[in-house]
Amino acid sequence: MSDVYFIERDPYAPIRHCYPVSKVLYEAKSEYQDILVFESPKFGKVLVLDGVAQFDEKFEFIYHEFMAHVPLCAHPNPETVLIIGGGDGGVLREVLKHPEVKRAVLVDIDKEVIETSKKFFPTLAVAFEDERTEILCEDGFAYMQRHKNEFDVIIVDSTDPVGIASSLTTEQFFKYVYEALKDDGIYVGQTESIYYHLEIVRKIQHELKKVFPVVDLYTAVIPGYAGYWWTISVGSKKYQVREPLRELKAPTKLYSADMHKHAFLPQSFYKKLLSGEYNP
Amino acid sequence: MSDVYFIERDPYAPIRHCYPVSKVLYEAKSEYQDILVFESPKFGKVLVLDGVAQFDEKFEFIYHEFMAHVPLCAHPNPETVLIIGGGDGGVLREVLKHPEVKRAVLVDIDKEVIETSKKFFPTLAVAFEDERTEILCEDGFAYMQRHKNEFDVIIVDSTDPVGIASSLTTEQFFKYVYEALKDDGIYVGQTESIYYHLEIVRKIQHELKKVFPVVDLYTAVIPGYAGYWWTISVGSKKYQVREPLRELKAPTKLYSADMHKHAFLPQSFYKKLLSGEYNP
Incomplete structure (x- = not known):
């Protein structure tokens, strides 16, 4: 497993999710929010908006x-x-x-x-x-x-x-x-x-x-x-x-x-x- | 929120949970497993065995x-x-x-x-x-x-x-x-x-x-x-x-x-x- 992690920053959760990251695919700042796409070994690609995971390909x-x-x-x-x-x-x-x-x-x-x-x-x-x-x-x-x-x-x-x-x-x-x-x-x-x-x-x-x-x-x-x-x-x-x-x-x-x-x-x-x- | 985290090491999960730690209360090695007790702001006290959270007081x-x-x-x-x-x-x-x-x-x-x-x-x-x-x-x-x-x-x-x-x-x-x-x-x-x-x-x-x-x-x-x-x-x-x-x-x-x-x-x-x- 990778030693690189995405650590979620969700102000409304008392716990943080850490996803192993095999590859960072995209990082950008839109007019409205930060966008990040990374690949995680068991989840496939994950979309992150403003530091919060929106979905992963698997689930x-x-x-x-x-x-x-x-x-x-x-x-x-x-x-x-x-x-x-x-x-x-x-x-x-x-x-x-x-x-x-x-x-x-x-x-x-x-x-x-x-x-x-x-x-x-x-x-x-x-x-x-x-x-x-x-x-x-x-x-x-x-x-x-x-x-x-x-x-x-x-x-x-x-x-x-x-x-x-x-x-x-x-x-x-x-x-x-x-x-x-x-x-x-x-x-x-x-x-x-x-x-x-x-x-x-x-x-x-x-x-x-x-x-x-x-x-x-x-x-x-x-x-x-x-x-x-x-x-x-x-x-x-x-x-x-x-x-x-x-x-x-x-x-x-x-x-x-x-x-x-x-x-x-x-x-x-x-x-x-x-x-x-x-x-x- | 605390800047100190407990990071779970669960070999059977593709994600890691990070709990904010307000206080480490107990760490020991029993004959069978590692034991850790810490306090987390929203969960109360948490029991950890061999790096995996067993329960928290709140849930x-x-x-x-x-x-x-x-x-x-x-x-x-x-x-x-x-x-x-x-x-x-x-x-x-x-x-x-x-x-x-x-x-x-x-x-x-x-x-x-x-x-x-x-x-x-x-x-x-x-x-x-x-x-x-x-x-x-x-x-x-x-x-x-x-x-x-x-x-x-x-x-x-x-x-x-x-x-x-x-x-x-x-x-x-x-x-x-x-x-x-x-x-x-x-x-x-x-x-x-x-x-x-x-x-x-x-x-x-x-x-x-x-x-x-x-x-x-x-x-x-x-x-x-x-x-x-x-x-x-x-x-x-x-x-x-x-x-x-x-x-x-x-x-x-x-x-x-x-x-x-x-x-x-x-x-x-x-x-x-x-x-x-x-x-x-």
Whole structure:
């Protein structure tokens, strides 16, 4: 094993991950963030933004499959999908596995992330050239304000809700999301971990409940994210989301109808989590 | 945050955890392993054996609750319980929350672990003085060979199944476990993670199936164990274990009847995991 390590600097985790580095492939400073790509023996290539690992090639499928397939399979006919962030293309790749999707709009503020993915992560960037894809490099908050009654599913695949992504978990933003969704639309967004970020999870759920009639939370265990037991928050205008309405026929590694249901915690624990009764 | 770090050296993980260290409390070499106790700002005190973190005060309840309450609540009347390893006392503490338990035998090869826990982890060592407790410092494999038809539940809370604990996941050991259990007894043991140790998980399940009529696997998400999505393997002589048969009335932080059921993966995924169809 290499003696060179990447040491994560994640201000929201009480532990640091060290990845063995076999090769540093790319280092740059975009207008918005520091970008680093390195190769790690067991993980393949890893993308780092502002010192925090975003994904590795080996395990990226977990996050991307669950971000995309839970809301899409909970919707009866997701024709139009908006992705905020997600410039790596991983969520987009999964979204376009659904033949129902006719249009997928990806809005990432940072063009350099998209270019980096095209260059170093072709297995994630595979759907950029799909004819259903539209890519825009602009601020997701501003984009959301201008679009009304347009999307069946909105997926916010942002960096941690601090820094440039901090505006994407406010009540105001969720109001714009609500308006940008059609009458039966579904929103999901990554909302940090059960272990290290419980206050953030609770706050975001609280804000969502001010706006959406159906609010829920599901989880995926993500080895690359310190906190591991990761939450994805849901705001839905009409549908319950715990059971898939449709079957996904394209191949996935971990997602399935059974795993969709399993991703939701028992209601009893979900209530304890939000009420503060679970507070280790 | 401190600038001093403990860097884990876990030969079976492709990543290293770095814990900020506010104080090193104890360093020693027992007859069997290196022992280290340090204090970390967000985790409290951490116990390290041979360079691998065993638990921290903040999150130890997850592993200990799920190791103890799943087999005990799946058994209608667990009067006699054997714990192999677990010299810290955490599993023992949880076992003795069941008033049905009349006798709990703890066999740890390393007396120094028990003494370290008494000194530094009083919230784990709390059940050492319980009148139902018997503590023996000897080799768990040798102990198992000599006892027949004696225990309702056997819990193997070992270090990773390499080094001194490698004998505790062999077919021969499981045969002794089978014989040491009563006719309706249940075995559980920690068997590494879904992410980084899938081959080990499969091998242990395979060995168990040579011996037990009912074999299953449940999981807990453990932030302190690199691999995170941790597996606990079950061998049962009679009972299915996915549904609790009894209610635990004592307080727990995470375990509940609902979380017991949720800890078991859907059968469809469990099959894929063992068959190799899930193999990222």
